[in-house]
Amino acid sequence: MFRKNFLIASAFFVLGLSLSYLPLDFSIVGQAQNAKVSSPSEKPSLEYQIGAILYVQKAAEYRALCYQAFNWAKRVIDEDEKLMKKLPKSERNRPRAIIFDIDETVLDNSPAQAYGVLNNRPFNLPDWYAWGEMRKAKALPGAVEFAKYANSKGIRLFYISNRDEVQKQATIDNLIKVGFPDVSEETVILRQGESSKEARRQAVASKYRVVALFGDNLNDFAKEFEKKSVEDRFLETDKVKELWGQKYIVLPNPMYGDWESAIYDYQRLTEQEKAERRLKALELP
Ligand SMILES: [Mg+2]
Numbered sequence: 084m085f086r087k088n089f090l091i092a093s094a095f096f097v098l099g100l101s102l103s104y105l106p107l108d109f110s111i112v113g114q115a116q117n118a119k120v121s122s123p124s125e126k127p128s129l130e131y132q133i134g135a136i137l138y139v140q141k142a143a144e145y146r147a148l149c150y151q152a153f154n155w156a157k158r159v160i161d162e163d164e165k166l167m168k169k170l171p172k173s174e175r176n177r178p179r180a181i182i183f184d185i186d187e188t189v190l191d192n193s194p195a196q197a198y199g200v201l202n203n204r205p206f207n208l209p210d211w212y213a214w215g216e217m218r219k220a221k222a223l224p225g226a227v228e229f230a231k232y233a234n235s236k237g238i239r240l241f242y243i244s245n246r247d248e249v250q251k252q253a254t255i256d257n258l259i260k261v262g263f264p265d266v267s268e269e270t271v272i273l274r275q276g277e278s279s280k281e282a283r284r285q286a287v288a289s290k291y292r293v294v295a296l297f298g299d300n301l302n303d304f305a306k307e308f309e310k311k312s313v314e315d316r317f318l319e320t321d322k323v324k325e326l327w328g329q330k331y332i333v334l335p336n337p338m339y340g341d342w343e344s345a346i347y348d349y350q351r352l353t354e355q356e357k358a359e360r361r362l363k364a365l366e367l368p
Pocket residue numbers: 184185186187188298299300
């Protein structure tokens with residue numbers, strides 16, 4: 084059903100694109116501060132996401148960034164092994180762990196994003212659950228190899244995600260299917276209550292020495308980043324600048340995330356209002 088709808092929607096979308104294609108009008112740049120994207124009667128458009136989705140799906144640069152992150156992370160582990168000898172005995176003897184976020188950190192959901200754009204359906208749980216149930220997400224380039232490397236060094240892997248608990252079996256199946264090690268009821272920790280991952284991170288840290296955290300969203304790393312304005316996200320990022328590439332490993336996600344929600348002040352806005360906020364957020368010459 085999903086696929087059939089998808090194909091029909093794709094055909095209409097391509098037809099629509101070919102009918103509506105116009106050369107880009109750069110005069111909009113000068114009007115950006117007060118611009119309206121479309122009249123309220125028009126259907127909301129998610130077309131602004133196409134570039135970001137194509138970057139994930141078609142830019143070799145995106146693949147290279149993923150490899151870069153996971154290659155670097157191997158070095159972080161190797162370095163940790165050398166430094167371990169200098170740790171106090173109590174720390175040295177603690178088992179080690181790595182914490183991964185799942186979506187856009189180890190699994191690629193860009194096909195679901197593409198489906199949303201083609202069908203003009205903003206993020207919604209039925210579509211999201213349906214995609215999860217398909218168990219078709221691919222692994223990010225380099226992610227499985229890195230996870231296996233870490234696991235071979237005796238490091239436990241935890242997958243802390245804000246997917247809902249009802250998605251647990253499909254998530255476990257998908258992770259195993261693409262080859263991730265150490266995937267189980269215990270290590271896949273989904274959202275049961277609050278969206279903050281802090282308590283779940285602390286639970287892991289109470290039993291393990293956490294060597295590194297991986298995420299595409301700042302709230303995958305520390306609570307200090309949660310629900311902050313665009314400016315404060317910059318400030319908090321700068322405050323811990325020595326941790327990036329050291330303990331915090333970031334994967335690129337231009338498709339969605341708190342970076343975008345921050346532009347909307349985390350409010351529930353209409354697509355029309357969001358479009359206006361985006362244009363207003365642009366920095367001009
Ligand atoms: Mg994520």
